[in-house]
Amino acid sequence: xIAVVTGAGRGIGRAVALELADRGCDVALLGRSQAALASAAxxxxxxxRRAVAIPCDVARSADVEAAASRVLVDLGVPRVVVSNxxxxxxxxxxxxxxxxxxxxxxxxxxxxxxxxxxxxxPMLAERRGRFVALGSISGTLGTPxxxxxxxxxxxxxxxxxxxxxxxxxxxxxSLCVMPGSVDTDMLRGSGFSPAMTPEDVxxxxxxxxxxxxxxxxxxxxxxFGP
Numbered sequence: 570x571i572a573v574v575t576g577a578g579r580g581i582g583r584a585v586a587l588e589l590a591d592r593g594c595d596v597a598l599l600g601r602s603q604a605a606l607a608s609a610a611x612x613x614x615x616x617x618r619r620a621v622a623i624p625c626d627v628a629r630s631a632d633v634e635a636a637a638s639r640v641l642v643d644l645g646v647p648r649v650v651v652s653n654x655x656x657x658x659x660x661x662x663x664x665x666x667x668x669x670x671x672x673x674x675x676x677x678x679x680x681x682x683x684x685x686x687x688x689x690x691p692m693l694a695e696r697r698g699r700f701v702a703l704g705s706i707s708g709t710l711g712t713p714x715x716x717x718x719x720x721x722x723x724x725x726x727x728x729x730x731x732x733x734x735x736x737x738x739x740x741x742x743s744l745c746v747m748p749g750s751v752d753t754d755m756l757r758g759s760g761f762s763p764a765m766t767p768e769d770v771x772x773x774x775x776x777x778x779x780x781x782x783x784x785x786x787x788x789x790x791x792x793f794g795p
Contacts, residue, residue: 571647572778573597573640575627575684576654578605580753581703581774584767585651586620587612588775595619597640597647599684600654601626619644627654627680628672637687646691646698649778652681653703657718657755670717677721681728685743696740701778702729704747706793722747726789733787742786744777746770749793764794 572589576582577598583605586596590613598606598613598620606622613620621643625636640647656676658669681702692698707715708722725745732743748770750761773792781788 570594570649571597571640571644572649572651573599573647573684573688574651574653575599575625575680577609578602580755581748581751581767581770582651582653583609584771585653585774587616588768588771589649589651589778590616590618590620592775592779593618594649595644597621597623597636597644599623599625599627599636627652627684628675630683633680633683633687637684640688641691646695647688648698649701650684650688650692650698651701651703651774651778652684654680655703655721655755657715659714661714662716665717673717674721674724677718678724678728681725685728685732692741693739698741699778700729700732700741700743701774702743702745703774704729704745704789706747706749706791708745708747708789709791729789730787736786742783744781744785744787745789746774746777747789747791748773749791765792769794 572594574586577586578600595618600606603624610620610622623636625632702725704725705722707719708726729743729745750764
């Protein structure tokens with residue numbers, strides 16, 4: 570079984586990649602940092618699975634197309650695609666620059682679209698597979714100084730649910746995992762205390778990707794901590 574994880578070099582993405590490897594998946598790791606991806610890939614190989622580390626900016630269609638081509642050649646058609654890559658800028662609406670807004674929406678939302686689209690046709694041909702997007706509690710509420718991030722995560726929910734409707738009857742499903750505060754670099758400076766570890770979220774993502782019933786197509790699974 571083959572899985573693709575974006576933003577796989579650190580935090581939740583790395584934890585998800587390792588958890589999926591433990592669950593029997595060969596993993597393609599996509600992200601910006603070659604060193605971080607290589608480190609995660611080495612850990613997966615030590616666990617007895619295949620791993621391919623592919624530098625990729627998910628906001629750039631050329632990068633995504635090249636990465637998808639390499640995954641298909643080196644590993645094959647994925648069963649699971651986890652869109653996890655994300656960025657955040659904490660600034661008020663009045664102070665947010667166009668560049669900051671575009672970066673957050675491009676990585677968090679457009680990146681999810683580009684990665685999904687790049688694997689959709691080959692997975693449809695296989696008539697099985699699952700797309701899992703990492704949403705956020707910020708896709709359910711508004712937070713001061715987080716307008717772009719909240720917009721991107723609300724958009725992710727809409728994308729996941731729309732895709733789910735298109736996938737009905739195809740053998741594929743689209744789902745979302747929506748964590749609260751997780752002990753990652755992204756949480757630092759937020760003012761919130763972590764309620765979960767990346768490994769906590771990774772176990773939920775793996776369940777959604779591999780074990781959740783097909784009837785949960787279109788579901789958004791909340792994970793806000795114990």
